[in-house]
Amino acid sequence: xxxxxxxxxxxxxxxxxxxxxxxxxxxxxxxxxxxxxxxxxxxxxxxxxxxxxxxxxxxxxxxxxxxxxxxxxxxxxxxxxxxxxxxxxxxxxxxxxxxxxxxxxxxxxxxxxxxxxxxxxxxxxxxxxxxxxxxxxxxxxxxxxxxxxxxxxxxxxxxxxxxxxxxxxxxxxxxxxxxxxxxxxxxxxxxxxxxxxxxxxxxxxxxxxxxxxxxxxxxxxxxxxxxxxxxxxxxxxxxxxxxxxxxxxxxxxxxxxxxxxxxxxxxxxx
Amino acid sequence: xxxxxxxxxxxxxxxxxxxxxxxxxxxxxxxxxxxxxxxxxxxxxxxxxxxxxxxxxxxxxxxxxxxxxxxxxxxxxxxxxxxxxxxxxxxxxxxxxxxxxxxxxxxxxxxxxxxxxxxxxxxxxxxxxxxxxxxxxxxxxxxxxxxxxxxxxx
Numbered sequence: 001x002x003x004x005x006x007x008x009x010x011x012x013x014x015x016x017x018x019x020x021x022x023x024x025x026x027x028x029x030x031x032x033x034x035x036x037x038x039x040x041x042x043x044x045x046x047x048x049x050x051x052x053x054x055x056x057x058x059x060x061x062x063x064x065x066x067x068x069x070x071x072x073x074x075x076x077x078x079x080x081x082x083x084x085x086x087x088x089x090x091x092x093x094x095x096x097x098x099x100x101x102x103x104x105x106x107x108x109x110x111x112x113x114x115x116x117x118x119x120x121x122x123x124x125x126x127x128x129x130x131x132x133x134x135x136x137x138x139x140x141x142x143x144x145x146x147x148x149x150x151x152x153x154x155x156x157x158x159x160x161x162x163x164x165x166x167x168x169x170x171x172x173x174x175x176x177x178x179x180x181x182x183x184x185x186x187x188x189x190x191x192x193x194x195x196x197x198x199x200x201x202x203x204x205x206x207x208x209x210x211x212x213x214x215x216x217x218x219x220x221x222x223x224x225x226x227x228x229x230x231x232x233x234x235x236x237x238x239x240x241x242x243x244x245x246x247x248x249x250x251x252x253x254x255x256x257x258x259x260x261x262x263x264x265x266x267x268x269x270x
Numbered sequence: 271x272x273x274x275x276x277x278x279x280x281x282x283x284x285x286x287x288x289x290x291x292x293x294x295x296x297x298x299x300x301x302x303x304x305x306x307x308x309x310x311x312x313x314x315x316x317x318x319x320x321x322x323x324x325x326x327x328x329x330x331x332x333x334x335x336x337x338x339x340x341x342x343x344x345x346x347x348x349x350x351x352x353x354x355x356x357x358x359x360x361x362x363x364x365x366x367x368x369x370x371x372x373x374x375x376x377x378x379x380x381x382x383x384x385x386x387x388x389x390x391x392x393x394x395x396x397x398x399x400x401x402x403x404x405x406x407x408x409x410x411x412x413x414x415x416x417x418x419x420x421x422x423x424x
Contacts, residue, residue, distance in 0.1 A: 001311035008272065008289035008335055031333075038331045039312040042292075051289070055336060080325070104402025106319050106326040106380060191401045 003041035009052045014140065014169060017052055021165045022142035024050045030167045031055070032075055035103065035111035036119040064113075066091060066175060073171045079108035079116070091175040094133065094200060097184035098125040104192045118168045122157045123194035125184070128213035131221055132200040135173040141166040157217040180204045183267035185260040186214075189247060196248045197256035201264035208265040215242045215253050226269050233261035274338040278303065279347030287334045294318045294329035297344060305345035305375050309404070316403035319376040320344050326380050345375035348382060357420045358385055367416035369407035377403050381417050388421035 009028075011017050021028055027049035031037060040046040054075055061074040064085050071092055073082070079099055082088065088096045102108060102116070102125050116126040117137065130137070130150040137148045139162055153161050162168070176182065186198035195214035202209045206226045210233065213219040222236045237257055244250035271286040278301060285300055294311075297303045297320070309315035311330045318329040321343040348356045358378050361367065368374045377400065381388075384399045391399070396414050405413065 002292070002295075003290045003333075005288065005290050008333075010335075034333070034336075035313060035328075035331055038333070041290075042312050042330065053333075053336065100398075103313075104316070105383075105399065106316065106328055106402050107313060107331070109322075109325040110327050110331065191398065 001042050003038065004044060004047040006048055007050045009050060010056050011052060011054070012056060012058050014057065017054060017057070017167060018140060018142045018165075020050075020052050021167060024052075026164050028052055030118075032115035032118075033078065033111035034115075035107045036115065036121065064092075069175050071095075071173045071175050073113040073173075075112065075114045075167075075169055077113050079103075079111045079113055080105070082113055083108065092173065093176055094129060094182035094184060094202070095173065097182070098129045098200065101125050101184065101186045101188070101192070101195070101198065107192075114168050114171050117153075117171050118160065118162070120154055120158050120160045121194065122154075122217050122219060123196075123198075123214035125186070125195070125198060125200075125213070127154060128198065128200050128211045128219040129184075130171065130173065131219050132202050132209060132211040133173050135171060137168055138170040138172070139163075139166040140169045145169065151221075154218055177204075181268040181270065183264040185264040185267075187256050187260060197253050197260060199257065199260045199264045201261070201268035203265065203268035208268060210236075210261050210265060212237065212240075212257050212261065215257055216240065217243075224265070226265070228262055228265035228269075230258045230262040233265070234258035237261075272335050272338075274335055276301075276334070276337055277341045279343055289333060289335050291334045292330050293320070293322075293327075293332040293334045293337050293342070296334040297329060297342070303344050303346050307372055307375055309372070314404070315373070315376075316380065317373050317376040319379045319403065321379060321383065324383070326383050343379070345378060348378060356382070357424055358382060358417070361416040361420035361423070362413070365416040365419055366412040367409070368412075369405075369409045373403060373405045373407075377405070377413060381420075385417050385421045386424050388417050389424070391421075393418075 029048035031051045031053045060076045065072045135150050137153050181203040183201045186195045188195050197214045200211045209223045211219050211221045242250035242253040276283045297306045307317040309317035313328045313331045320329045
């Protein structure tokens with residue numbers, strides 16, 4: 001359970017990260033909080049030849065920034081800092097609920113919001129939240145930067161639209177709207193583990209958008225008219241293949257998806 | 271090898287490490303501070319929890335090079351310099367908060383960051399706050415009781 005050897009790089013500016021990624025190619029990985037990357041290195045599931053540690057970048061924001069109804073997260077905003085952010089409950093209630101399900105305090109004190117999204121684990125809360133809220137990812141590299149919408153960012157399990165040489169410099173989420181309701185529900189084997197099934201609900205007017213995660217290689221978004229029953233959710237997900245593994249059969253996940261989906265929808269509508 | 275300076279429990283250590291050396295291994299093998307226990311080595315069990323600049327972290331999920339220039343606090347630094355126990359250690363002793371003791375250093379370090387608020391927390395909230403620490407003896411009742419007792423005496 002020891003990570004394989006790698007060359008260690010400690011740039012101090014975002015531009016220096018671009019240069020290193022351009023020089024080192026696909027053998028390099030960006031290290032932010034490391035709470036997803038280091039476990040898979042310890043288990044030798046990942047063996048990057050180079051790690052580019054961005055924790056020493058200078059003048060980086062350490063807190064979320066709210067501007068014109070959008071909440072921006074720089075690459076070193078820790079999940080714990082987002083939890084402590086004074087505007088969290090009022091402006092990002094869905095993020096508040098999602099963070100409570102995201103691992104544990106000693107993980108959240110290192111793990112970053114951006115890192116969880118860039119890692120794109122299909123059972124993680126924050127990528128699903130980005131999709132549910134219609135957020136954006138700003139990618140950059142030696143060739144410049146571009147903005148990618150959530151629905152175009154996630155391509156599969158741990159796969160994103162980032163091209164070789166690109167990394168994520170910012171994630172933005174729309175702030176909560178007074179005309180909308182939000183709720184997160186999740187079932188995991190132990191509190192803080194990855195979800196066997198989770199769902200994020202966003203209710204607006206007489207419709208509810210549900211994003212289910214933990215059920216397959218990608219989170220699944222559906223929109224249903226209110227009110228939403230267990231049978232409505234089951235029917236909406238009838239054609240979706242569900243993961244079948246040691247921890248939960250696909251039939252059990254289908255059951256969880258329907259029950260949790262209806263429960264989240266009714267809270268979001270309340 | 272990379273030269274780093276770690277301040278552990280107030281003592282500065284100048285050492286050279288491979289970049290892949292985990293903070294947990296530096297503490298145990300290079301500095302001989304074996305009070306930090308290593309269980310799963312992938313962030314699940316919480317046994318290796320230490321404080322990095324006063325925030326709880328998994329020592330098995332931090333490379334030692336990332337702690338360069340920063341302050342680490344381990345279980346060896348929890349009691350007072352004169353040997354009198356920290357209130358949490360006293361409470362774990364009194365309320366049977368440990369059985370085999372393997373998970374105890376992690377529980378104590380994590381609890382040291384939250385126990386002062388625990389007096390106003392429900393048992394459920396204390397359990398959520400401690401939820402990232404596993405006790406394979408399953409002695410959670412005594413642990414929750416000890417954290418509450420330490421809080422009420424603090």
